[in-house]
Amino acid sequence: MDLGILSLILVAVLFICLALGLWVGFALTAVGLAAMVLATSAPVGAVFATKVWGALNIWDLTALPMFIWMGEILFRSRLSSDMFRGLAPFTRRLPGGLLHVNILGCALFAAVSGSSAATTATVGRMSLPELRSRGYDDRMSIGTLAGSGTFGFLIPPSIILIVYGAATEQSIARLFLAGVLPGLMLAVMFSGYTMIWATLNKHRMPPQEPPAPLREKLRGALLLLPTLALIVCVIGSIYAGLASPTEAAVVGVVGALAISLASNGLTRAGLWDSVRGAAMTTCMIAFILAGAAFLTGAMGYTGIPRSLAAWIGEQQFSPYALLAALLLFFIVLGFFLDGISIVVLTTSVILPMVLAAGIDPIWFGIFLVLVVEMSQITPPVGFNLFVLQSITGRDIFSIARYALPFFLILVLATVMLTVFPQIALWLPSTMMAR
Amino acid sequence: MRKALDGLYGAALIASVMAMVTIAGLVLFQVAGRIIDRVLGWFGADALGLSVPSLAEIGGFLFVASAFLALPATLRAAGHVRVTMLARALPPTGARALTLLVVAAATALGLFAAWHSWLQTLDSWQFNSVSFGMIRIPLWLPQGGMTLGLVIFAVALTDELVAALRGRDPAFIAAEASKSIDAMEGH
Numbered sequence: 001m002d003l004g005i006l007s008l009i010l011v012a013v014l015f016i017c018l019a020l021g022l023w024v025g026f027a028l029t030a031v032g033l034a035a036m037v038l039a040t041s042a043p044v045g046a047v048f049a050t051k052v053w054g055a056l057n058i059w060d061l062t063a064l065p066m067f068i069w070m071g072e073i074l075f076r077s078r079l080s081s082d083m084f085r086g087l088a089p090f091t092r093r094l095p096g097g098l099l100h101v102n103i104l105g106c107a108l109f110a111a112v113s114g115s116s117a118a119t120t121a122t123v124g125r126m127s128l129p130e131l132r133s134r135g136y137d138d139r140m141s142i143g144t145l146a147g148s149g150t151f152g153f154l155i156p157p158s159i160i161l162i163v164y165g166a167a168t169e170q171s172i173a174r175l176f177l178a179g180v181l182p183g184l185m186l187a188v189m190f191s192g193y194t195m196i197w198a199t200l201n202k203h204r205m206p207p208q209e210p211p212a213p214l215r216e217k218l219r220g221a222l223l224l225l226p227t228l229a230l231i232v233c234v235i236g237s238i239y240a241g242l243a244s245p246t247e248a249a250v251v252g253v254v255g256a257l258a259i260s261l262a263s264n265g266l267t268r269a270g271l272w273d274s275v276r277g278a279a280m281t282t283c284m285i286a287f288i289l290a291g292a293a294f295l296t297g298a299m300g301y302t303g304i305p306r307s308l309a310a311w312i313g314e315q316q317f318s319p320y321a322l323l324a325a326l327l328l329f330f331i332v333l334g335f336f337l338d339g340i341s342i343v344v345l346t347t348s349v350i351l352p353m354v355l356a357a358g359i360d361p362i363w364f365g366i367f368l369v370l371v372v373e374m375s376q377i378t379p380p381v382g383f384n385l386f387v388l389q390s391i392t393g394r395d396i397f398s399i400a401r402y403a404l405p406f407f408l409i410l411v412l413a414t415v416m417l418t419v420f421p422q423i424a425l426w427l428p429s430t431m432m433a434r
Numbered sequence: 435m436r437k438a439l440d441g442l443y444g445a446a447l448i449a450s451v452m453a454m455v456t457i458a459g460l461v462l463f464q465v466a467g468r469i470i471d472r473v474l475g476w477f478g479a480d481a482l483g484l485s486v487p488s489l490a491e492i493g494g495f496l497f498v499a500s501a502f503l504a505l506p507a508t509l510r511a512a513g514h515v516r517v518t519m520l521a522r523a524l525p526p527t528g529a530r531a532l533t534l535l536v537v538a539a540a541t542a543l544g545l546f547a548a549w550h551s552w553l554q555t556l557d558s559w560q561f562n563s564v565s566f567g568m569i570r571i572p573l574w575l576p577q578g579g580m581t582l583g584l585v586i587f588a589v590a591l592t593d594e595l596v597a598a599l600r601g602r603d604p605a606f607i608a609a610e611a612s613k614s615i616d617a618m619e620g621h
Contacts, residue, residue, distance in 0.1 A: 021536050023516045026543045033546075045550035052547075053498070053554065053577060059490040062461075062497045065454045117621035243465070246493070250461040279450045279500060280508040286501030287514055338515055338621055376621070380519055383621035 007304055010035055024341045028291030028348075032298035039302040047301075048294050055293030056286060059246070060166045064285060066249030067157040069278035071113035073256040076274055077265035079227060080126040083108060086223035088130075089212035096198035097208065099136060099144050100191055101127055106148035107187045108224070111231040112252065113152055114159035115281075116339070116376050117383040120149030124391050135206035139402045140197065142388055146399060147190055147406025149384045150373035153339065155183035156235055157249065160339055160372055163285065164365045167292065167347040172245045173238050174428040175365050180235075181423050182366055182413065189409050197405075226262070230255045239431060285340055292344030305349050309356035319357050323418055326350070327371065327411075334375025338383060342372055363417075366424040370414045377403045439593055446586050447507035453500035453579075457493055460486050488567035495565075495576035502583025506590035512609035533607060534598045541591040548584040555581045 013034045017027035029048070036044045083105045091100035105123040113119055124145050131141040153160045156176035165172035198205050212220075234252040237243040243251065260266035299305050312322065333342055346368060354364055376384040377400060385396040385403075392399070417423050467484030474481055486492070508514055516536075521529045557563075558573040565571045594604035 017539075018517050019520055020532065020539075021516050021518055021521050022539055023514045025514065026540050029543055029547070030539070045546065045553065048547065049550040049554035052551070053580060056498050056501060056580075057494040057576065058497070059494050062457050062493040065497070065500060066458060066461075069454070069458070115621060246457075247461055247465050250458050251465060253458055254462065275451045275455065276447065279447065279454050279504045280511060280513045282454070283450070283501050283504035283508045284513045284515060286497075287505065287508075336517060336519075340621075341515065381517060 003302070003304055003307055006035070006039055006302060009038065010304075018336070023287070024338075025287035025291035028288070028295045028344070032291070032295040035295075035298040035302050035304075042301055047297055051293045051297035052290045055167075055296075056290060058166055060172055061162070061286075061289075063157075063172060063245040063249050064159065064162050064166075065278055065282040066246055066253055067114045067162070068159065068281050069274060070157075070249060070252040070256045071115055071118050072274040072277045072281075073253065073260055073266070073271075074109075074112055075118055075122050076270045077256070077260040078263045079109070079259070079265075080122045082223040082263070083123065083227070084126045084130055086220040089216045089220040092209050093211050094195065096191070096194040097136070097205065098127075098131055098134065099140060099194050099198070102131075102141065102144040103148045103187055103190045103194065106145070106151045107155060107183065108227060108231070110151035110153075110155035110183065111235065112157075112227060112256070114157040114162070116150050116152035116373065117387050119152035120145060120384045120387045121391070123149070124388065128391055137201075137204045138392075140194070140204070142392060142394070142399055143402035143404075143406060144190065144194060146377050146384050146388055146403035147409065148187070149387070150376050150410070151183055151186065153369050153373055153376075154179045154186065154366070156180060156238070157245070157252075158369065159285065160343055160369050161365060162245070163289065163340055164343050164347065164368060167289070167296075167344060168351060168361055168365075170361050170365065173241075174362055174431065176235070176238060176245065177428040177431055178362050178366050178424040179369065180427055182370070182417055185416070185423060186410070186413050189413060190406060193405060193409060226259045230259065241431065288340050288344055292348050295344075296348040299348055305352040308349070309352040312353045313356045317357065319359055320418065322354075322357050323359070323367070326354075327414060330368075330371040331374055331378070334371065334382075335378050336381050337375065338381065339372035339375055342375060343368060360421065360425065362428060363421050363424050367414065367417060370410060370417065374407055374410050377407055439589070442586060443506040443510060443590060446503045446505075446583065450500045450503035450507075450583075453496045453503065457496045457500070460489055460492065460496075464489055488565070488569045488571070491565050491567040491571070492569075495571070495579070498576055499579030499583070502580045503586070505583050505587035509587065509590050509594070510605040510609065512606045512613055514606075518610065530598075530601075533604065534595075537591065537595045537598050537604060541588070541595045544584070544588040544591040548581065548588040551577070551581040551584045 010031055014027060014031045017030050033044060036042060036047065084101060087101045087104050088098055091098055094100055102123060105127060106119050109119045109122050128141055132138060156179050158176065158179055161175040161179060162172055165175045230252060233255060234248045238245055238248045330342060355361065376382050379385060379396045379400040385399050388399045389396050464486050470484060471481035521532050524532060555574050555577040558577055563573040565573060594606065597604045
């Protein structure tokens with residue numbers, strides 16, 4: 001069969017399955033089945049079993065449940081209230097005031113959690129009611145939170161980067177480090193925008209509070225100390241080459257348990273909920289990975305990714321043109337799909353083409369995360385929007401409108417990352433060689 | 435019958451959690467062993483060399499078992515991702531017909547997955563395939579964990595299909611309606 005027609009059929013099958021509401025893992029399996037039945041005579045079932053087994057039976061993936069568990073424990077601890085009380089004394093005098101708690105709080109929690117929606121939920125549960133009671137503009141409170149919540153995927157640990165690393169056989173440690181500087185850069189950009197907005201819209205800001213006394217600042221710093229120590233242990237040990245991501249994650253689980261126990265924030269029921277939640281989230285991701293593994297194998301039989309890559313190679317496109325086209329494509333895809341599904345679809349079909357264009361796979365992982373972050377805050381399917389909807393009771397389209405400036409900043413950050421790839425690649429290059 | 439099925443899904447989830455906690459335990463033991471050796475080294479003592487042989491392989495096996503055994507419980511808790519836009523836009527009768535179609539397709543795919551995973555396990559058993567590491571683990575064991583998870587998943591999907599055919603709401607539909615932000619980890 002002609003590859004062009006086959007590709008069209010497969011894209012149609014994918015979109016019909018997804019639109020009908022078939023689970024993503026099964027939708028990917030169905031596309032793989034269609035591809036193999038139409039294009040090959042290879043034994044479909046045997047390929048399915050070997051590909052799924054081979055792609056999931058991987059040591060690197062054990063980092064996934066461990067980091068998710070760590071996040072689940074901290075999500076149930078008193079961290080979110082501690083974070084607000086700890087950060088507030090420091091940001092009071094800045095233009096934009098406590099709105100910066102959203103940004104800094106998300107950056108901090110993102111460094112112990114690999115999930116954007118969990119980051120949004122943890123910070124938002126505490127900060128949104130507090131900001132409202134102090135007279136902050138609701139639209140800006142929700143917008144900063146929706147934007148900053150997306151740090152969860154960029155600042156290590158990151159579930160998306162583990163999935164990408166396992167699917168593309170890249171070093172997860174390097175991917176993690178590559179996310180650090182872009183994450184900090186985004187935090188600075190969000191904070192900068194908030195300051196400018198607050199200066200221009202003084203009438204929509206509450207009156208400035210007096211500076212916090214030193215004692216309050218010290219008490220705040222003390223509340224943040226355990227979290228900071230945990231971040232240094234987990235990310236630091238990966239950077240220094242002392243621990244693999246899984247080992248660092250397990251140390252993180254122990255640390256998270258210790259912090260929760262010390263602050264009396266963990267009950268027996270909470271502990272069970274955390275392991276149960278971690279097992280189910282891991283399962284949800286693994287199901288999508290299983291479908292994607294079979295799809296990748298099936299696509300290999302059809303030869304579509306190979307010929308796409310060859311075609312791109314012949315066209316001599318500039319990488320910028322290719323990335324611009326991909327960015328647009330991903331933003332559209334992000335309206336309808338969640339982040340992990342976008343990543344696995346990319347690694348199944350698009351990655352050979354990207355590599356053929358001479359693009360660094362580690363850098364591309366960070367590019368992909370930025371795109372996935374955008375998908376988190378674009379309606380109608382965006383998980384940060386869902387979280388904020390359930391916290392605030394507003395509909396997702398209004399929330400998406402409040403988040404629009406931050407969406408545009410994400411696009412700008414992606415452009416900067418493309419022009420200056422060293423923002424991502426410098427830190428992993430300084431990592432101690434192993 | 436209802437009780438027995440719920441017990442089956444619950445037991446599979448507990449097994450999944452145990453596999454996950456075992457990974458944490460083994461890795462922690464390995465890390466502790468390395469720290470002890472380093473401390474002993476500072477005092478000039480000999481390293482004990484405490485470590486878990488073939489940890490990388492065993493970890494991968496346990497990950498597969500943990501991931502697949504949680505499939506049924508995650509399904510019923512609406513933990514798996516799907517696009518619900520069309521279902522929400524349709525009137526109730528249309529949405530019900532759509533659910534039936536989706537669950538029927540999923541059950542067929544679930545049976546396909548379980549059957550071929552079983553055949554793979556059987557193959558490994560017949561040819562005595564073992565893993566490559568220091569400890570030679572027969573591959574049918576971890577592959578059996580994957581098969582078990584997929585078989586119970588197929589049972590859970592059939593269970594949902596029967597509910598939909600009888601005109602009741604499947605468990606995942608009810609769970610989707612009451613989903614809270616506590617279940618947003620991973621996105």
